[in-house]
Structures are given as C-alpha cells and as structure tokens.
Amino acid sequence: MMKKIQRFGGAMMAPVLLFAFTGIVVGIASLFTNPQVMGSIANEGTNWYKFWFVISEGGWTVFRQMPLLFAIGLPISLANKTNARACLEAFALYTTYNYFVAAMLAQWSFFGVDMSQEAGGTSGLAVIAGVKTLDTNLFGAIIISAIVVYLHNKYFDKKLPDFLGVFQGTVFVYIIGFLVMIPCAFITALCWPKVQIGINNLQQLLKVSGPIGVWIYTFLERALIPTGLHHFVYTPFIFGPAAVPGGIQTYWVQHISQFAQSTKPLKEMFPQGGFALHGNSKIFGSVGIALAMYSTAKPENKKKVAGLLLPVLLTAIVSGITEPLEFTFLFIAPVLFGLHAVLAATMSTLMYMFGVVGNFGGGFLDFMFLNWIPMFKNHSGTVITQIVIGLIFTCIYFILFRFLILKMDLKTPGREDEDEEMKLYTKADYKAKHGEDGAQGAAAIAGGDEYAQKGAIILEALGGRENIEEL
Template sequence: MGQGHGRNGLNKKEVIVLEKIQRFGGAMFTPVSLFAFAGIMVALTIIMQNPLIVGGLATEGTTWYSVWNVLEGGAWTIFNQMELLFVIGLPIGLAKKANARAAMEALVVYLTFNYFVSNILQYFGSTFGVDFAAEVGGDSGLKMIAGIKTLDTSILGAIVVASIVVWLHNKYFDTKLPDWLGIFQGSAYVVIIGYFVMIPVALLTAWLWPMVQTGISSLQDFMATSGTFGVWLYIFLERLLIPTGLHHFVYVPFNFGPAIVEGGLQKYWMENIVQFGQSTESLKTLFPEGGFALHGNSKVFAAPGIALAFYFTAKKENRKKVLALILPVTLTAVVAGITEPLEFTFLFLAPVLFVIHALLAATMSATMYAFGVVGDFGGGLLSMASKNWIPLFSNHWGTYVTQIVIGLSFTVIYFLVFRFLIQKFNLKTPGREEANEEAKLFTKKDYKAKKAAEKGEALATANGGNQYTEQAGLFLEALGGSDNIETISNCATRLRVSVKDINLVQPDEAFRAGGAHGVVRNGKALQVIVGLSVPQVREQFELLAHQGN
C-alpha cells in the first residue's frame, strides 16, 4: 500500500524499472536508425551487379561491375561493424553527462574486452570447449571484430559491455582524484576501472557464451520450424509493444542479431539475395526464416485502410482538414515505413484501435507466410521494391503477386473494421470532434502555453534562429521547466523525459501547441511524440535545460 500505484496500475518500483527499459529501448534506436539507408544501398548495388537485371554489364571484370562492387563494399559498413555501432551508439542515448566521452570510453573498454577473450581462448580454449584454431564464421562461434579474433557475441555482447561502461561513466566520470593523480580523472578513470571489470566479464563470457551459442542454435531450429503461429505471435508483439518502446527487444535480436540466423535477417538476406533470385525453388523453401521479416506489410497495406476509415468517418465539413492531416503521415508510412505518426494519432484518441491494428497486422503477415511469402519486408514501399520485388521478380513474381493481393485484401479489411468500430463506439478519431470544440475561451494554461512559445522564439533568436529551439523551449516549459527535468533521451519519433514532479507537467494541449502529436504518460516518465525531427529537438531541449540550470 505504501508504494502507491500509477495510472496504469504499476507501483513505483515497477514504473522505475519500466522507465529504465524504455530509456534503454530508445537508446537502441541511435544505431538502428542507420540500417535503413545501408540496407537500401546494399540492395541497389547488388541489383546493379545482377546479370538477370542488367545483362552483360554485370560480368565480372567490366568497369560497371567493378564500380558497383566498390560501392557495395562501402554499403556493407553498417552490417559488418554492427557491434562497434551499438557500443558507440548506446552511450550517446544512455549517458547522463558527457555523452561523446562515454562513447569513446565504451569503444576502448569493448576492444579491451575482446582482446581479453581472444587471449583467454588462445591459451585455454579447449577448457571452454572452443576450437580457437578454427576459421571464423560458420559453426566455429568465432568472429573478427575490429581485427580481433574473438567469440561472436554479436550485438548482445556489445550491448552488455556498453551498458556496463555507461554505468561506470555515470558513477565515476566526475570523481575528483588527488591532484597528483589528476591526469587519471574523467574518461581515463572510467577506462581504468573498465579494464579491471572486463577481466571477470571476459572469463565469464569465455565460459558461458559457448553454451549460449548452443542454445541459440536450438532456438533458431525451433523458430524456423514453428510455422505460421510463430510468425503471427512475433508480428503481434512487435506491433503491440510500440507504445511502450519494448518492441526494440522483439525485432532487434531477429533483424540484427543471432536469434534466428547468423548475423540477423537483414544481413543474411542481402548476402544470399543473388542466389535466391537465380533459384526457381519457392522462397519459403529457400528462406523459411524470412517469415519473421514481414512486419513491414502492415506499414504499406494497413496505413491506407486506416486513413480511409478516418476520412470517411469524419464529419463531412471536416474531411478536408482530416485529409490534410492524414495524407502526409500515410505517405510516410507507405513509402518510408515510418508509421508512428499515424499509429499514435489513433493510439491517443482510441487505444482499442491500436490493439485491433496489432491483431490484424499479425494476421496479415501470418496469412502471407502461409501462402509462401517471405523476404526482407521490414520497411516501406521503397525498401520492399529495392530489396525484394526488383531483384527477384523474374523467378518469384508469383510470390509477390500473392503478397500484393493479400495485402490489398487486408487494406479493405482494415478499412471496414476500423470504420465499423469508429462508428459503433463513436470513437473520437480525427474529424469527429464536437463542432464547437475548437471555439473556446482561453484559460490561464493557454496563456502560459503562449508565453512558453514566446520564450522559445526568443531562445531561437539567441541561438542563431534554430527552428527546433522554439519547439524545444515550449516542451521544456510544458514539462515544468529545467529544474523539473531528471533524464532526457529519445527514440525514432519520441522525446523521452523523466520529471521530478509530475504535478508541474501541463496537459497535452500545451505540447500540441508546439507541434507534438501527443504525450504518453507513465508516472514520472513521459514520451512527447515529436516526429522524425526528434534528434534535433532533443539536442536543443538538452541545451535549454542545461542553460536553465
């Protein structure tokens, strides 16, 4: 009883744990955001070297082939150095101070960890059941990371080490040492502590990770043969957990880690796309694991159905305004695969629709998988075309026709289901507000919001006219000011903030005045839905918050 419960029925400890998990999930987006462009470029360069598409130009030894092969080598950078990206990226999102220094510390400590593991296995590999003389890759469990032959702990090892370093950084970076040891303060002190911490961590890794690799191998076999239900459950959770930020923990191990295939689904698909394209066997036979990369279909096919339902259930006099609202976010979802602006629109106004969306998205992907559709369908229309339809159409056109027919069928299903529920339960989706809702008297809160905007404009001018400063200033004011801010982070579209006193936070209208799509509130942890400009807004938000302190 003494702990108290928040609005979602969670006690204070649970809220704190959830807040930390959400912050961690948001930090994961820092490196993950780089994969979309890299994937498209890998796909494009492979297409340009595929003789089925460009003919004799793709013959090895031609200038055409050589140029595109060079470009392909650069495009693989992100995938080949995933561990380093996560080691550097997580501290940027998680460190409470001096983020750039934390990233450097994490990189040094991670390399130290891998040198320890490498030397331990060189002398004691047989003790841990590891053949260190084996070639890297395959079933050896070994990998070259930054030129170091070590255990392939993939991004999980990078995440663990980076998390340890962030904790050390937050705790010891500001430690004052005696003057005669002053040279070892700051980053040097963190790295020194990290050096000694990594010794037992490396020993534990050398002992435990080979057993984990055996377990992962078993998991891969299980998931690959789990059938349609496994795909349905995966897609359902990936969609349903978006509001909590926990969806990162569902898709990251599959897309970028070892949960289903070595190196993750995206990398494996790109590495074998030419072989898949030249084969006449069904894609489901060639790559059954590809059912776990179908979640992008809900971005391409669901979004238009949802948008149409919003439009046709809106009051006739409001339909032009609704069209202006939903058209850009729908196009963004379909073309680029960024769905959060659209999904959060109805998540705030009618949460039940979000659950229905997750159920329908899972059912659509599972239906496609049952009819043989697999591939790398995690993004929008551009990604689908470049990674699947164009390079593989000649031998697998039937699969893609099936995908499109099922997808368009679900566009209609989405429209009918959403329209029925909106009308049946009179859900207040865009355009269904009361006629006089916009005409209202202004309150003290409205006045404060206006003053916050004016303050943001002044700050923007002082900072050289940065267009994001005004928005950040308004959000800061709506969150209770600089003194009320505890922690700051962000994910793809949300500014994540923990506050000291939730009572100082203004209603959602104050945030919408700054262009936010809405606010997710969970105790003292808040998520301001900013949109794709959230990295720039966060940067200005932190600057203003520090100036205020």
Template sequence: MSKSKELIMQKVQRFGGAMFTPVLLFSFFGIMVALSILCKNPDIVGGIAAKGTLWYDFWFIVEKGAWTVFNQMPLLFAIALPIGLAQKNHARASMETFVIYIVFNYYISAMLTLWGPLFGVDYTREAASGSGLAMIANIKTLDIGMLGAIFIAAISVYLHNKLFDVNLPDFLGVFKGSSLVVIAGFFIMLPIAYIFCLFWPHVQMGIASLQEFLKVSGVFGVWLYTFLERILIPTGLHHFIYTPFIFGPAVVDGGIKQYFFQHLNSFATSAHSLKEMFPQGGFALHGSSKMFGSVGIALAMYATAKPAKRKAIAGLLIPATLTALLCGITEPLEFTFLFVAPLLFAVHALLAATLAAVSYAFGVVGDFGGGLIENAVLNWIPLFKYHASTYITQFVIGFIFTGIYFVVFRFLIVHFDFKTPGRSDDETTDRLYTRADYKLKGISDNAGLDERDRKAAAFLAALGGKDNIEEVTNCATRLRVTVKNDKLVQDVKAFTTAGAHGLVHNGKAIQVIVGLSVSQLRERFEALLTAEPDGRKEAMQRNQQF
C-alpha cells in the first residue's frame, strides 16, 4: 500500500511540476500588458497617449502581442505539458499533443454544430465570457479552459510514452513514431469529444456555483486558500491550489490573472472600491508574504545567528531575500530553514494566510502573486491615482506583519534553539548554505566547467549515479527526479554542499531545490545521463562555446 501511495505521489508531483512550465512566461507578458495599458492612459502619461498619436499606436501594437499567452492559454498548456511529462522526445510529444488537441476541438465544434440543443448548448451564441463557448485556434468550441487542455495533453503524453517506440513492419514504416501517436489520438478523441459535449455543460454549471460560493466565502476563504498554497510548497503540490484560481475558472472565467488584465483599464479610471469591483482579487494576495514576510524571516535568522557568523549568513540571506522580495521566488529562502525547523515553515504558512486575510478584510485586492517588480507594474503604478488609500493600507498592514514575522520567528528560533543558518556549532553545516564549496565525494577535477555543470555532476552522483535515474523534470526552482532505489540517494548535506538550497525526499520522488537556474541545470543533468564516460570533456567544450 505504501508503494502504491509513493507511486501516486511521484506522478502527482511530476504532473504539478509540468504544469509550471508555461506559467514561467506569464510574469513577463503580464508586465508588458500592464505597461501597455499604463502607457495608453492619458491620465497617467498625458496627451501623448491620445488615440491617433504614434505613441498610442506603438503601445496598442505591443499590447496585442503581450496578450498572446493569455488569449491562447489552453493551447499553451496543451503544448507545454509534454515538455515536463513526456519520457523522451519532448519536442515531438508537444507537436503530437498540439495536433490531437486541435482535432479534439474540431470534433466538438462539429458535434455542437449538428447537435448543440441535444447537449443543452446554444452554439449560435458568440464565444464570450459566460457563454460556455470559447475560440481555440480560431475554432468555436466548448470553453473547457486550461483544465480541459491539461486533460487532453495528459492523454496525448500517455499515448506518446506507450506508442512512440512501437516497431511496425517495414511496409507500415511511414506510420511509426509520431504518426502512430497521432493516429491513435485521432480516433480516441472522437468518443472523448462526445463525452465532453455530454457532460461539460453540467460541469460548467457546477463551476459557476463554486464561483458564487467562493465569492461569499470572504475572509475565511482567502485565509484557507493562502494557507494551503503555502503549506504545500514542500510537497510541490501547491501548483494544484493556485493554478485553478489564477489561471483557471475557480472564481472567475478565464482565471484571476486574465480577468484582472482585461479590466485593468477600467479599474485604473474608476474611484469605486477595488474590492467592490474585483472581490475575486482576494485569492491573488498570496504574494504578500513574499514582499513583507520574507524580510521579517531573514532579519530574524540574521539576529539569532552567532555574531562571528553574521557576516557569512548575511551573504546567504541577502540574495535569497532579494529573490523573494523582487521576483516572488521564495524557495531559496524558505528552504534555508525548512529542514532544520519544519515548525517555522508551518508558522510561516499561518502568518502568510493571516496577512492575506487581514489585507482582504481592509479592502486590498489585485494581482499580488509575484514579487515587488511585478506587483508594482501590475497594480501600484497603474491604479495608484484612484486607489492610493488601498495601497497605503496594504503597506501599513504589510510592515506590521514584517514586525510580527520577525518577533515570532526570533522567539521560536531562540526558544527551541533551532539550528538555523549561523547557529550551529558544526562549521561544515554552516557551509551547506554557501556557494564557497562545490566539491562532492567522487567529483573532482572539474576545472573548466561552469557552476551549472559542476552542480549537475554533483547532484547526479548524490542521487546514486546515472543508472539510478528513472525520470527527470523540473518546475520553477526544483529539479524533480524519480530514482530506482532511493536508498542510494545521499542526505541533504551532500546536495547543499554542492550548491542546492535543500532537498525533498519522498520515497523515490526526489526534489532538489536549485533556484532559478534549474531549467539550464536540468539540460546539463540530462546530458550527463546520455553522455559517454568522457562526457565531462564535452561539457567543457559546450561551456567554452558560450
């Protein structure tokens, strides 16, 4: 039974990590949408933004391009998911999924054209929010959103993993590989499209009811959502919490992020309360702890470190805190204390949820899922003119919670004598959290390799070598590996000595906390899995090319 649970956890974590692949694009495109709207607003930039001016025309064009990932979000998820889920030939898996997903939508379009009333769907309506219909790659189809796209992509990847390497007779050779996968998908999508036409309209009614319930759940709903989003970070399952809210239909059609951008201009020119206009925005306050809580946590760890070690600890905490504060990536900071003091992480989740709930109670809403840079461009700059009091309130509450974080963390660290960075008597332990030493037993003579090459080699050795690796993928900051024998995996010290921020070890599902360079490190890690014994020389040559 335990093995079955372990296998399920491996699959769920891998799936959650794969979902994050397209999410990495949203910060940049979101900033560009907000910046375009800001630069087209005459109240902010003056008469230069009037319609017909070259300035207005330029930003109008930029804005259209910036909407790409939000207007094509289901298609993006369908194409991106195979990158994380396919066991091999990821590019071909993405192509296959694209074709199968388009076939699926054409089937639905044809069925609704012929039998729309039978399914309870008015196919003559315009594909707009609330209609139950959507335009996908210029196909008028059911609005199954990101969730439906993920489901179809999962089926396609399953077919790819099962059929891509099937060997057919020579006279059928043209149907091998990707062709066989797409052929299977072509026929399988036929009944699946019919099932969606039959049941999805009822699912849409259920989603509408859920949206209404969450709207009236108020402060408690915001608290519970934020708590779950934080507390599940160590497991990697937090993607399943925020994704349906931010990018899916949990509280508003199209997701909070898309809805907020679509209405940003009206929010920016209205003096009505933001909470009245956008009550769903309370479910996007989970980034508040990234801005305010991370500073209090870092100050508490610095204050409780031994005086002789504070300079070294500052070198660790400052970049980790800035990463959380500016970029909204908290794992480098959180994983400096998670494994030595899990209680602190539980307290962090409670405080983060309370910060979001209190902010919402005082009228703070918006798209605050990221760091300082993203939040400024998406919220404060375009909306400050009419909503200054809301944001002043947000900062007052935030700074109060920075103080609360500091006091609570400092008390707990001292009271329980948690061995957070800088408090250990073991000099080697303190070096776990620095970048001064990338040596690992069995890894030597790495001169000429860049930092990511050295880390990849060290992590591979600590994971038991290439023969112990079954699957590899990544999310925003973690290298996710499924191993064959988890007893061969070394303890957290081996990984942090090599430059990792921490390790999550759930049976055969291993997560190495790397940081924002994880996608480049994964490429090198996978290259080592297929390299010849002298693969290190090849890595050196690649490094010299760049």
C-alpha cells in the first residue's frame, strides 16, 4: 500500500514541473508591466505593455488549466500499459464528468447551486476546459483521473467478440467510464458544495493558526520526504484550496502586481503565504549542510568532496531539487534528516513571525523572479529580513551538522573508510537499504506466480533491471 501511495505522490510531479518555468514567465511579465519599476513605458496601452501582456497570457495557460493538466498528467506514471491512450481517456472522461456536473446543477435546483453566477470568486464555480461547472479544483481532477487509470488498467486489454472489436481498448474504457461518471457527477453535485463550506472554514482556521500552523506544515513537508507522502502535505496548500482559493501558487501570481505596488505589510495582505516558505531550507539549509560535509571531510578527500557536492548544491539552490543532497545524509544518518526537518520548520516559522510571506516553495529562480525583484521596491525590509534570517540559519545548519558528524563519527562523503566508495546516495539507494525494492517481485516468484517467474528469467537474460533503457 505504501508503495502505491508513493507512486501516486510521484505521479503528481509530472504536471507540477510545468509550474517552474511558467511561474517565472508570469513573474517576469508582471515585473515588466509594473510602472513603479519600469516607469511610463509599462503604462497600459504602450507597445511594451502589450508585448509583455501577450507573454503573460501564455504563461497563465498552466495556472488556468491546472485541474485539466493534473487529470491528464497522472496516467503518465500510474497507467500500467499504453500510457498515451490512458491520458486520452482521462481527458475525455474528465471533461465528460464536468459536463455531467454542469448539466445536473443547471437542471435541478435542489443541489442548491446558482449556476447563473459568474465563475470564480466565492461562487464555488469554475470554468474547466470551457465548461462552467462546480469548482472541485485538484481534488476532482485527481479522483477522476485515478478512477480512469483503474478502469484503463483493468479493461483496456479486455477481449470483445469479433463483431464488437471496434469497441475494444480506449473506446471500451470510455464506454465504461461514461457510465461511471454519471454517479460520480451526481455525488459531486450533491456533496461538494458542503465540502466547499468546510474548505472555507479550514481557510479561516489556518489564518488564525499563526506560527504553530506554519511550523507543523513545514516540518511535515520535510519529514515525510523519505516516504513520498510529503506530496500530500504541500499539494493541497500550493496547488489546492486548503489555504486560499486556487492554491497559493496561482493566488500569488494573480496578485503579485497588487502586492508589489502596495506599501502595506505583505503578511497583512497575504497571511496564508506562510504556508509556502518551505523552499527556504532548500537554499539556506542546503548551503549549511554542504559546507558541514566539506569541512568534516578528510583533508586528502576535500577536492573530491567539493566536486561531488558543488553540482548537487547548485541544483538544490537554483531549482529546489534537494534529493541528491538530502538522501545522502538520510541514508547515512537519519538523525541528521530529523534535525533538518526541525531546523527547516523553525526557520520558516521565524521568518513568518518577522513578516515574511510569499511563494517560496521552489529554488532561487522562483525567489528572485516571483518574490524578491517584484517586491523589493516597496517591501525591501521584508526581503532583507528573510535573507538575514536565512543566512543565520545557514550558520546554524553548519554548526549543528558539523558537530553531529564529528561527534557521532558519521561517514558522510569524504569520511568513509579507505575501502569504501565515495558517493552521494539517491532515493533508490535508501529504498534498497530498507528492503523496499524487489520485495514485491520476490514475493510473487516465491508464491509460484507463473508470469513473475518468466519475467525474472527474461530480466536476468537481458542483463538485469539496470540494463533496461525503455519498456
């Protein structure tokens, strides 16, 4: 079950990766259309403004079609066969589902939803793939996509009589899914308006949860990385409606010009931005960790350690991808990872208490183009405060990690015994160490599964799993 949950969490990364580039595009466009930064050239109506408005609209594609992208993107990783067909089925059935919901709400008033309202705002409605329907956000997209993947894996290869052969494969999955979407749409129309009330209450609760809520959120987001469950912590906040309608990522980009041009404190305008500070540990924490590993390496190994750490450190800082660095000390000494989670949560909480909020879930590029550059003119104090606190925690990370590495004689890179290989570890290494990889296949073979036995023989004949490039 845990492996399935991890796979599901990993599948959500396919659409998430699109936000890194488009977020920067929208941030740059917002900066270049801000008259306070660019002067009169950025006034509405100028050719400069028109050009960047066009660029901005292109960048908004991913944000405006977020549920659709998640619905299409999940089958890429979750479908067991013909993934491209599964993506087509997901698109067709997700749009069918939304048409069903819209039609039911329009025809029957007992659902209590006024379809004459404009989509967006507090209406509880949204336009998805051109359909004005109930705003189920990512939850609806993920659930429907998961149902489609299940139907695809079970029925795609179903053999039909020859005279019905034209309905095999994708068409058969769609036929079954079409029927399944009817009760799904009815349940959604009946229950989701009440769920929206609950989500609104949750948003109000989070507004008053203050530093405690920020600490718990950030701690769980880091601490659950080894299990893959951290996706289920940050996704409802960053891309879903847990904190604000549409998710923090979209909300921040939508209001970035408003925040940048206002002189009110950012925390006063956007207190929910405390739930997107977890990226600070990826920059400030990673630097302290890497320096601690380098300083504790044996003198003769320092050059090699620098060569190993510098690329992964730059990756962590620039893009926010910290796995190569984090899984190295998670593999060697889990106590360091526990300390990392505590320090990351404490750093974010302290920043929040000093008024730092925003969209800081990624790496340095997100920090610069979506936060620091647009906000610096009117919120330079907040930016400087964040950097100062971050650098202080870089020192804290360095001191504590260095102390524990030396005190516990941890074999971080450069401190290995002479007969051990110097390397950085990956998530696959961590899973292998804890017996996660291969357990399922071994159990199937031991249980006499004919196909598993044949598969093991074929795999061995092909040189093992590491010799397979594409399946």
